[in-house]
Amino acid sequence: MASSEPQNSLVKVDNLTVRFAAKNRGRRSYIEPVRQVSFDIAPGEVLALVGESGSGKTTIGRTLVKVVEPFGGHLYFDGRDITHLGSRAVRSLHSEVQMIFQDPFAALNPTATIQEHLVLPLRVYQRVPSTKLNLRVRELLEQVGLSPAEELRHKYPHELSGGQRQRVVIARSLAANPRFIVADEPVSMLDVSIRADILKILRNLRDSLKISLLYITHDLASARYLSDRITVLYGGQVMEVGTSRDIVKNPRHPYTRLLLAAVPGREGDLPQASEAAPDLSVERQGCPFAPRCPYTMDDCRTGDIPVRSVGSRHQVACLLEETDKDVLASAP
Numbered sequence: 589m590a591s592s593e594p595q596n597s598l599v600k601v602d603n604l605t606v607r608f609a610a611k612n613r614g615r616r617s618y619i620e621p622v623r624q625v626s627f628d629i630a631p632g633e634v635l636a637l638v639g640e641s642g643s644g645k646t647t648i649g650r651t652l653v654k655v656v657e658p659f660g661g662h663l664y665f666d667g668r669d670i671t672h673l674g675s676r677a678v679r680s681l682h683s684e685v686q687m688i689f690q691d692p693f694a695a696l697n698p699t700a701t702i703q704e705h706l707v708l709p710l711r712v713y714q715r716v717p718s719t720k721l722n723l724r725v726r727e728l729l730e731q732v733g734l735s736p737a738e739e740l741r742h743k744y745p746h747e748l749s750g751g752q753r754q755r756v757v758i759a760r761s762l763a764a765n766p767r768f769i770v771a772d773e774p775v776s777m778l779d780v781s782i783r784a785d786i787l788k789i790l791r792n793l794r795d796s797l798k799i800s801l802l803y804i805t806h807d808l809a810s811a812r813y814l815s816d817r818i819t820v821l822y823g824g825q826v827m828e829v830g831t832s833r834d835i836v837k838n839p840r841h842p843y844t845r846l847l848l849a850a851v852p853g854r855e856g857d858l859p860q861a862s863e864a865a866p867d868l869s870v871e872r873q874g875c876p877f878a879p880r881c882p883y884t885m886d887d888c889r890t891g892d893i894p895v896r897s898v899g900s901r902h903q904v905a906c907l908l909e910e911t912d913k914d915v916l917a918s919a920p
């Protein structure tokens with residue numbers, strides 16, 4: 589029987605590790621793009637997962653919607669252990685857990701109308717009777733700011749703009765009536781001018797429908813706008829977790845400080861680093877950021893890096909937290 593967790597979080601990721609087979613000079617080897625990652629998300633909370641390309645963000649999102657199988661650790665949803673599920677249990681989970689992808693065009697079927705996209709999940713997940721379908725489709729389209737609904741419902745994806753398509757994708761995920769949505773870079777392929785509108789819709793899902801969100805992004809500025817807390821990932825490992833305000837105003841990990849340097853208006857006294865991709869091999873040791881970190885010590889390259897609490901809701905995986913606090917202040 590599946591084990592269960594206390595009910596104070598809706599989503600709990602506990603020590604998650606994911607392994608993929610990879611070819612290394614013709615020989616079979618493995619990478620661990622996600623290693624011992626833990627976080628939780630409360631009902632109605634938005635948690636951002638921030639990190640550069642290849643840090644394992646999408647892979648974590650895909651484990652939560654049960655597309656990728658965990659190698660180690662546990663996943664819980666509403667107290668239920670969902671680490672390993674059969675196909676019937678996965679289908680049932682999808683009425684409560686949905687995912688929104690980066691590319692809205694690829695996510696939609698070019699041969700189906702907007703109405704058809706929304707009717708399917710309404711029927712499958714909510715068993716809406718035929719007589720109510722038109723009304724529910726109109727409500728969903730209005731909920732994501734698509735109007736006039738009567739005109740839009742008969743269109744095909746190619747007849748819509750990128751922003752309208754992403755609204756349809758959001759409406760389709762809402763049609764399942766989920767309690768949790770993984771939004772994987774939902775605005776990064778959209779025109780800058782419409783990104784704010786889509787982020788507002790997502791924020792509204794939290795505020796009015798109390799839906800929990802895992803917001804995956806490269807971009808700390810949008811993470812701060814949308815999320816209650818931020819988890820910073822590097823090389824598949826958690827570097828820092830804290831309230832959005834703490835992460836942006838009081839970053840403790842050198843990598844978080846580096847990310848903030850990329851936010852306009854925050855350039856300046858922050859560590860510089862090379863662009864080397866992190867080692868994801870199973871054999872790697874120590875902190876994945878050590879090769880790029882300006883403060884690296886010998887122990888950073890070898891030992892386990894404990895996660896330390898540096899505030900009531902703020903944790904950092906960095907040995908600097910155990911050494912002289914003046915190092916950060918006096919370093920280049």
Ligand SMILES: Nc1ncnc2c1ncn2[C@@H]1O[C@H](COP(=O)(O)OP(=O)(O)OP(=O)(O)O)[C@@H](O)[C@H]1O
Pocket residue numbers: 608609621639640641642643644645646647648806868
């Ligand atoms: N199915 C797979 N098989 C093998 N390797 C994979 C697979 N999926 C992802 N990877 C590798 O895992 C690592 C993490 O990928 P992931 O897509 O999770 O990163 P990401 O943080 O989402 O990056 P991006 O910001 O570019 O979307 C990458 O090195 C990627 O090549």
Ligand SMILES: [Mg+2]
Pocket residue numbers: 645646647772
């Ligand atoms: Mg990704």
